[in-house]
Each structure stands twice: as C-alpha cells, then as structure tokens.
Amino acid sequence: MFSPTIIIEAMINGLLTGAIYALVALGLTLVYGVLHIINFAHGATLAAAMFAVWGLNAAFGIDPYWAILIVTPVFFVLGYGVQRFVIGPAAHGDDGNILLITLGLSILIENALLAGFGSDTRSIPSDFSFSVVEAGPFLLSSARLVGAAGSLIVAVLFWLLMSRTDTGKAIRAVAREKLGANLVGINVGHIYAITFGLGCAALAVAASLLMPTFYVNPRIGGAFVNIAFTVVVLGGMGSIPGAMAGGLIIGMVESLSGLLLGESLGQIGIFIIFILVLLLRPTGLFGAKA
Amino acid sequence: MLQVRNATMRFGGLVAVNNASLDVKEGSITGLIGPNGAGKTTLFAVIAGFLKPTEGAISLYGKDITAEQPHKRAVSGIARTFQIVQPFAGLNVHENITVGAYLRHARPSDAVEKAREVAHQVGLEKDLEKSAASLTVAGRKRLELARALATEPKILLLDEVLAGLNPSEIRDIIPVIRSIRDSGVTILMIEHVMQAVMNLCEHVYVLAQGKMIAEGTPAAVCNDPAVIEAYLGKGSAERIARQSAENTGGPNA
Amino acid sequence: MIGRGYLPIILVTLVIALTPLVISSNSFFNFTVLVLIIALAAQGWNLLGGIGGQTSFGHAMFFGIGAYTASILQTHLGVNAWISLVAAIAAGALAGLIVGFLSFRAGLRGSYFALVTLAFAELLRVLANASELTGGAAGLLLKLDPGFANMQFSSRPTFMLLALAFVFVSLVITQKIVNSRFGAHLVAVRENEDAAKALGVDVLTVKLKAISLSGAMTAAAGVLYVQYFLYIDSGIAFGIWISIEALLAPMIGGRGMVLGPLIGAFTLHGLGEVTKSFAGRVPGIDLMVFAVVLIVVIAFASSGILGLIRKLADRFSSKGGA
Numbered sequence: 001m002f003s004p005t006i007i008i009e010a011m012i013n014g015l016l017t018g019a020i021y022a023l024v025a026l027g028l029t030l031v032y033g034v035l036h037i038i039n040f041a042h043g044a045t046l047a048a049a050m051f052a053v054w055g056l057n058a059a060f061g062i063d064p065y066w067a068i069l070i071v072t073p074v075f076f077v078l079g080y081g082v083q084r085f086v087i088g089p090a091a092h093g094d095d096g097n098i099l100l101i102t103l104g105l106s107i108l109i110e111n112a113l114l115a116g117f118g119s120d121t122r123s124i125p126s127d128f129s130f131s132v133v134e135a136g137p138f139l140l141s142s143a144r145l146v147g148a149a150g151s152l153i154v155a156v157l158f159w160l161l162m163s164r165t166d167t168g169k170a171i172r173a174v175a176r177e178k179l180g181a182n183l184v185g186i187n188v189g190h191i192y193a194i195t196f197g198l199g200c201a202a203l204a205v206a207a208s209l210l211m212p213t214f215y216v217n218p219r220i221g222g223a224f225v226n227i228a229f230t231v232v233v234l235g236g237m238g239s240i241p242g243a244m245a246g247g248l249i250i251g252m253v254e255s256l257s258g259l260l261l262g263e264s265l266g267q268i269g270i271f272i273i274f275i276l277v278l279l280l281r282p283t284g285l286f287g288a289k290a
Numbered sequence: 291m292l293q294v295r296n297a298t299m300r301f302g303g304l305v306a307v308n309n310a311s312l313d314v315k316e317g318s319i320t321g322l323i324g325p326n327g328a329g330k331t332t333l334f335a336v337i338a339g340f341l342k343p344t345e346g347a348i349s350l351y352g353k354d355i356t357a358e359q360p361h362k363r364a365v366s367g368i369a370r371t372f373q374i375v376q377p378f379a380g381l382n383v384h385e386n387i388t389v390g391a392y393l394r395h396a397r398p399s400d401a402v403e404k405a406r407e408v409a410h411q412v413g414l415e416k417d418l419e420k421s422a423a424s425l426t427v428a429g430r431k432r433l434e435l436a437r438a439l440a441t442e443p444k445i446l447l448l449d450e451v452l453a454g455l456n457p458s459e460i461r462d463i464i465p466v467i468r469s470i471r472d473s474g475v476t477i478l479m480i481e482h483v484m485q486a487v488m489n490l491c492e493h494v495y496v497l498a499q500g501k502m503i504a505e506g507t508p509a510a511v512c513n514d515p516a517v518i519e520a521y522l523g524k525g526s527a528e529r530i531a532r533q534s535a536e537n538t539g540g541p542n543a
Numbered sequence: 544m545i546g547r548g549y550l551p552i553i554l555v556t557l558v559i560a561l562t563p564l565v566i567s568s569n570s571f572f573n574f575t576v577l578v579l580i581i582a583l584a585a586q587g588w589n590l591l592g593g594i595g596g597q598t599s600f601g602h603a604m605f606f607g608i609g610a611y612t613a614s615i616l617q618t619h620l621g622v623n624a625w626i627s628l629v630a631a632i633a634a635g636a637l638a639g640l641i642v643g644f645l646s647f648r649a650g651l652r653g654s655y656f657a658l659v660t661l662a663f664a665e666l667l668r669v670l671a672n673a674s675e676l677t678g679g680a681a682g683l684l685l686k687l688d689p690g691f692a693n694m695q696f697s698s699r700p701t702f703m704l705l706a707l708a709f710v711f712v713s714l715v716i717t718q719k720i721v722n723s724r725f726g727a728h729l730v731a732v733r734e735n736e737d738a739a740k741a742l743g744v745d746v747l748t749v750k751l752k753a754i755s756l757s758g759a760m761t762a763a764a765g766v767l768y769v770q771y772f773l774y775i776d777s778g779i780a781f782g783i784w785i786s787i788e789a790l791l792a793p794m795i796g797g798r799g800m801v802l803g804p805l806i807g808a809f810t811l812h813g814l815g816e817v818t819k820s821f822a823g824r825v826p827g828i829d830l831m832v833f834a835v836v837l838i839v840v841i842a843f844a845s846s847g848i849l850g851l852i853r854k855l856a857d858r859f860s861s862k863g864g865a
C-alpha cells in the first residue's frame with residue numbers, strides 16, 4: 001500500500017498538472033462554445049507552439065516564460081488566419097466538414113513538425129526545471145507551481161475578456177445566436193476567427209508554461225488532445241468553468257491511476273471517463289441537461 | 291379513428307399543449323387551427339410519436355399507441371409532414387419519395403414504381419430527376435406531401451402545407467388534397483389559410499395557448515366569440531359584433 | 544443481365560486482376576496489396592460513414608479486433624487460418640454492434656460519435672499494449688508456413704489476388720446494399736433522421752446493421768494485414784493511422800459511392816509514392832500531401848474524385864444534348 005503522504009503528494013501534483021490541462025482545454029471549449037465545432041487540430045497546434053518555444057530557446061536562448069510574449073500574439077494571428085481563410089471558407093457551413101478539415105490540419109501540422117524537426121524528443125534543460133519547493137512534508141516542483149499559477153491567471157484574464165470587453169460581449173452574442181448577432185451588425189466571420197485565435201493563444205501560453213518541465217516531439221499533441229477532449233466533455237462542451245474543474249479532476253485521476261495502475265495502464269482511467277461521460281451524460285458534469 | 295385524450299406536453303416550465311383532446315373521423319378532412327405558438331405542431335409531434343406527452347393518451351382505431359415509436363406509428367398508418375420542410379437534400383425527388391414507398395414495398399422496383407405513381411398524384415412527375423434542394427417552396431411542400439403519401443397511410447397529418455404558397459399555387463394544391471381524401475386517406479390538417487379550411491374541412495378544432503377552445507363546422511367555429519378573441523385579443527369579439535351591428539343598422543334598428 | 548452498378552465493379556476488378564500478366568515487380572505487388580487492404584478497411588468505413596453519414600474516427604478498433612482475433616486464435620489455440628478469418632469477421636460485427644448500441648442509443652451523432660469511436664480505439668490500443676494475450680508491446684508473430692490452408696502465400700501476386708477477391712466481395716456487398724431498401728434507409732438516416740423516422744424508418748436498427756457490417760468488413764482487412772505481414776502490435780492494430788486511412792480513402796475517392804474507397808486508396812497512395820520519389824526521405828511528407836488533398840477535396844469537391852467525374856460527365860452530356 002501507499003502511504004498517505006505519497007497519495008496526497010500525487011493528488012497535489014495531479015492538481016498542478018490538471019491546471020495546465022485546464023488551460024489546454026480552455027481554447028478547445030471556447031471554440032466549441034462559440035463555433036460549435038470540435039477543433040481536432042488542437043493537440044497538433046499545442047505541439048507546434050511547444051516547438052516554437054523550444055526553438056526560441058535553442059536558437060536565441062530565450063527563456064520559455066519570456067517566450068510567452070512572442071508566441072502568444074503569433075499564435076493568435078495564426079489561429080485567426082486559419083479560421084478566417086481556411087476552415088471557414090472550406091467548410092461551407094457544414095459541421096461534419098469542419099471536423100474533417102481540422103483532422104486534416106492536425107495531420108498536416110504533425111507531419112510538418114516531423115519533417116522539420118525529426119521524431120526526436122526535445123526539452124529545455126535548466127536548473128529551474130528541477131528546483132523544488134518544500135511545503136510541509138511535500139516536495140513540489142517550482143515549475144509546476146508556476147505553471148498552475150499561470151493557468152489560473154490566464155483563466156481569470158479570459159473571464160475578464162469575456163465579461164468586461166466589447167469583443168467578449170460580441171463573442172457571447174455570436175455563441176448564443178449567430179443570426180441575431182449578424183442582424184445587429186456583428187461580423188460573425190470575424191468573431192469566429194477571433195475566438196479561434198484566442199484558443200490558439202491560450203495554447204501558446206500553455207506551451208510556454210509546459211516546456212520547463214515537459215518535453216516535445218511531433219506526436220505529443222495526440223496525448224494532449226485525448227486529455228483535452230476528456231476535460232472538455234467532462235466539464236460540459238463550451239463551458240469555461242467546466243473546463244477548469246474538468247482539468248483539475250482529470251489531472252488528479254491521471255496522477256492517481258498512474259500511481260495505482262502503473263505507467264502503461266494509467267491512461268485507461270482517462271479513456272474510460274471519456275467514454276462513460278459521452279455515453280451517460282454528454283452534456284458533462286456541469287453542462288445544462290440537453 | 292384517431293383519438294387524442296387529454297394530451298399535455300410540457301417543455302420545462304412551458305405548457306405547449308394543455309389537456310387537449312380531439313377525435314378524427316375516418317374518411318374526413320379535419321382541421322386544426324389556432325394562433326401562432328398555440329401548440330399545434332407540438333400536438334402533431336405528440337400524435338406522430340416524436341414527442342412523448344407528459345400526460346394523456348393517443349389511440350388509433352381504438353388501440354392505444356401512446357408508447358409506440360414514430361416509425362412504428364408510420365407502420366400503423368400515421369404519416370406526417372413537417373411545417374419546416376425536411377427534404378433529404380442530397381437526393382433527387384424520386385429518391386426522396388421512394389424512401390416513403392419502401393415502407394410497404396420491400397422490392398426496389400415496386401417502391402420506385404409506387405413513388406412514380408405518387409409523384410403523378412401530387413403533380414411532381416416533371417421534377418422526378420431534380421435535386422430536392424433545388425425545388426421551389428411550392429415544390430418542397432408537394433414533396434413533403436408526396437413522401438408522406440408514399441407510405442400509404444390511413445391518416446395523413448399535414449402541417450401548414452399551404453403556408454408560403456401564392457394564391458394560384460394554393461388553388462392548384464387544394465384539389466390534390468381533396469383527391470387524396472377521396473382515395474380513402476383520412477386527413478388532419480393544420481392550416482392558417484382560412485379559405486382552404488372553409489373549402490376543405492368538415493370539422494375544425496381550435497387550439498389556443500395549448501388548450502382546445504372550440505370545435506365544430508368551419509362556419510360555426512369562425513363565428514365563435516372565444517375563437518375570435520383567441521386570434522384578435524380580449525374584447526375583440528364584442529367590438530366586432532358591435533361594429534357589424536352598427537354597419538347593418540344594428541339589432542335594435 | 545448484370546444489375547445496376549455492377550459493371551464498373553467487374554471492370555475495375557478485372558483490370559487489377561490482370562496486372563500480374565504485364566507487371567512482375569515485387570514493389571508493385573507490395574504497394575497494391577497494402578492499397579487493397581486499406582480499400583477493404585475503407586469500404587467498411589464507407590458503409591457507415593459515407594452511405595450512413597456516421598463519421599467514425601476510430602475504425603482502427605475493428606481493424607485491430609480482426610487482426611488480433613485471427614492472430615490469437617492461430618498462435619495461441621492453433622485454429623485454422625480460414626476459421627480464424629470467419630471468427631475475426633464475426634468479432635468485428637459484434638464489436639460494431641456493441642459500440643453502436645452504446646453510442647447510438649445514447650443519441651451520439653456527428654462530432655460526439657467521432658470522438659467516442661476514437662476513444663474506444665485508443666482504449667483498445669492501451670489495453671492491447673499491456674495485455675499478455677496480445678503479446679503486449681512486443682506484439683504477435685504468426686509462424687511462417689506458406690500454403691493455402693494457412694492463408695499464407697509466398698507468391699506476392701497470389702496474395703494480391705486474394706486481397707482483390709476480398710475487395711471484390713466488399714464491392715458487390717456494398718452495391719447490393721445501395722440498390723436495396725436497407726441502402727435507401729441508410730441514406731435517409733444520413734440525410735435527415737427525423738424525416739426518415741416519419742417515413743417508418745427504424746433509425747436505431749438501421750444504424751446498428753450498418754455499423755456491424757462496417758465492423759465486419761474492416762475486421763476482414765485486419766485479418767488480411769496479419770496474413771500478409773505475419774506480425775501485429777498494438778500501434779499497427781489500433782493506431783490512429785488506420786482510422787485515418789479508412790476515412791481518407793472514401794473522402795478522396797467519393798464518400799458514399801461504392802467505388803470511392805478503392806479509387807481513393809489508389810489515388811492517395813499513388814500520390815504518396817510520387818511525392819516520396821520527388822521529396823526523397825523526408826518523413827511524413829506523404830501524409831502532409833494526404834492532408835492537403837483532404838482539405839482541398841472538402842473545399843472544392845465534397846463528393847471526391849468520383850463525384851467530380853460524374854459532374855464533368857453530366858456537364859459534357861448536357862452540352863452534347865443541347
């Protein structure tokens with residue numbers, strides 16, 4: 001059996017990882033809530049952002065945390081452009097098409113990364129990656145604490161953006177009733193693209209927060225996309241608070257099932273939750289009943 | 291043949307249909323009228339099995355069908371059209387109708403032939419090869435009608451098949467509806483075009499805010515003060531009576 | 544007299560069947576066998592996703608179930624290869640029925656259905672990677688023992704003909720379905736579920752039939768794979784690659800059309816070979832091309848190559864007539 005200290009430490013670590021998962025899921029759920037589409041390329045975009053952070057460090061020695069200032073706007077613009085000029089026009093307004101187009105984008109990005117960087121795993125080694133904070137009987141990774149704090153800050157910023165700004169109001173209007181929003185003069189295509197850009201920007205922040213403790217390779221997106229979908233489904237598709245709660249729960253489940261079942265079976269808990277929630281309560285734990 | 295007994299349909303707090311009953315006689319054309327949002331389409335959905343009523347029962351030929359799935363009700367002989375037309379947009383007209391015809395004809399050649407017959411009956415024979423998505427509003431309404439008819443129903447529920455048509459298109463389709471009845475199909479129709487209701491229906495039910503407020507011959511129902519108020523607002527029946535009294539010299543002249 | 548739609552199937556099959564008379568290169572047969580296996584898996588996808596409109600992102604689950612059922616029966620229990628094939632096909636159908644029952648009864652459609660199929664495939668991948676029965680991460684090796692009884696052929700053209708026979712049967716079955724009442728019902732469900740219900744279509748039953756047939760076909764493709772390569776592991780069997788191949792081929796060739804998967808599989812992999820010969824050994828370059836083709840097809844020709852050909856033929860014939 002495991003001692004309570006180990007279990008509690010695993011739970012705390014799970015919560016810290018979960019905060020990052022929540023941040024990864026934030027963009028996915030925002031895009032779903034507004035555009036009502038599942039962005040299958042979400043994981044691949046995260047991988048691309050992680051490579052960008054890694055590249056900035058490898059080429060110019062830029063610290064991953066400072067890289068936030070560069071990759072976030074770049075990914076916002078990229079996301080805006082992809083939605084505005086690729087997904088939107090190519091989908092002809094059909095949700096099934098959007099799913100397939102984002103699947104295509106995901107294959108494209110993943111293999112472009114493979115072609116560009118090879119299949120090797122990269123990381124950004126630094127002393128900070130290994131520094132720990134002592135909290136009572138627990139040893140906690142400083143980088144993970146920073147990551148979790150960063151996620152919370154981004155979530156609060158998103159909340160302020162959505163509730164306090166005109167853009168946020170327009171986004172909410174489009175999410176609720178796109179025809180009506182169009183009638184009152186909101187450019188729906190533009191708002192869709194902004195939303196998509198925001199989703200990608202959130203991923204860029206997540207990538208910067210992840211890189212000090214994590215590694216990247218072209219296939220890393222797959223692992224995250226499964227988790228992000230589970231978080232989003234669990235929290236209720238489209239719900240931002242749901243994504244935050246879902247992220248924390250999934251982080252804990254993953255950490256505990258990894259501890260109890262071992263590395264290779266640890267992922268099973270996530271898939272089972274995912275399938276059960278979809279089959280039994282597709283609106284999620286926090287979503288309204290359909 | 292078709293009976294609705296005390297049907298109630300709630301959506302959360304909203305009571306769309308409230309304790310409504312109706313009775314359709316075999317071989318008749320029965321009307322269901324009422325202001326927008328009265329719950330007519332909802333009542334159709336309940337009859338056809340698309341919605342499970344919160345309370346009440348539906349029976350066909352005396353047999354309770356309240357628990358039956360929609361496709362089972364189609365087998366039992368209930369066919370419905372949709373107020374918001376629901377064509378199989380990727381298929382042509384002939385293929386659309388054939389789906390309906392397959393209900394009673396398992397062999398493809400028979401179903402295809404039946405579909406052609408029905409297309410003739412509703413006046414779509416020239417459009418058989420056209421894509422359903424390319425039809426005009428009038429064409430789409432005919433297609434709704436044809437598909438439902440191809441299932442060879444005992445009773446046909448028509449939800450505003452005349453809405454959105456111009457007067458000449460309405461004039462063209464009224465005889466089609468009458469000929470369907472003459473071929474032995476009972477009809478229950480929701481309609482706003484009063485000229486058509488007067489022209490076609492033997493018996494009319496009036497639904498307002500989910501409640502069945504009147505029934506009778508079209509002429510009787512139209513003069514029913516409760517019906518006039520439901521359509522035009524409180525006090526209007528009295529006002530209209532007063533006006534017409536003044537116009538004709540009044541009852542005390 | 545040949546029924547509606549069968550002539551092109553027979554012609555295409557004949558053309559492929561006659562290639563050994565003019566081509567003797569082993570790499571050609573390797574290529575064709577793989578394409579045929581993918582076409583068979585993709586025909587399974589096409590039945591459910593193309594004709595029935597239920598997009599799956601997890602057809603690997605059926606491919607893997609077929610592959611593992613055949614391998615496990617042969618290696619662990621010494622069952623005859625052909626009997627294993629039948630068992631594998633049945634297992635694929637059963638898996639389809641179970642997954643279909645769970646997800647269609649829960650009302651999952653569109654993106655939700657796609658995600659749940661993906662999750663099932665991934666779940667199976669993780670399980671297969673950890674279980675003793677499937678050989679864990681090391682995978683399973685079939686004993687090399689060529690001969691008809693073992694469904695192993697040392698001659699590549701012979702195996703190609705075997706794969707072609709499977710594909711031919713899948714094409715005939717699909718065409719039969721398309722011509723039938725069940726096919727019309729399936730299309731109706733794809734186009735508009737409410738309208739289908741109103742016309743007496745039992746939507747759940749139709750979807751269940753479709754997904755079990757679909758699972759059976761794709762499982763057969765999994766069996767062919769192990770009989771050819773004599774090796775399987777969790778990444779090959781349940782990996783996302785085959786889910787994507789099964790989906791891409793019909794999308795490119797023409798979703799919902801009988802010959803779509805076969806045409807799409809040949810086009811994609813032909814294109815992949817050409818790209819590789821130009822770009823050399825850049826990893827992933829063929830998949831990048833596939834992805835771009837997918838997006839371009841959705842944007843400009845949503846019914847794929849066959850749809851495009853049909854449209855051009857219509858335009859040509861209507862011009863000729865005028």
Ligand SMILES: Nc1ncnc2c1ncn2[C@@H]1O[C@H](COP(=O)(O)OP(=O)(O)O)[C@@H](O)[C@H]1O
Binds near residue numbers: 301304324325329333
């Ligand atoms: N699925 C539903 N969920 C919630 N409310 C509904 C639903 N369908 C209809 N309603 C409401 O029920 C009322 C009756 O609608 P309907 O039956 O369409 O009226 P009618 O056909 O008489 O115009 C309306 O207020 C409508 O908004």
Ligand SMILES: [Mg+2]
Binds near residue numbers: 332
């Ligand atoms: Mg209505």
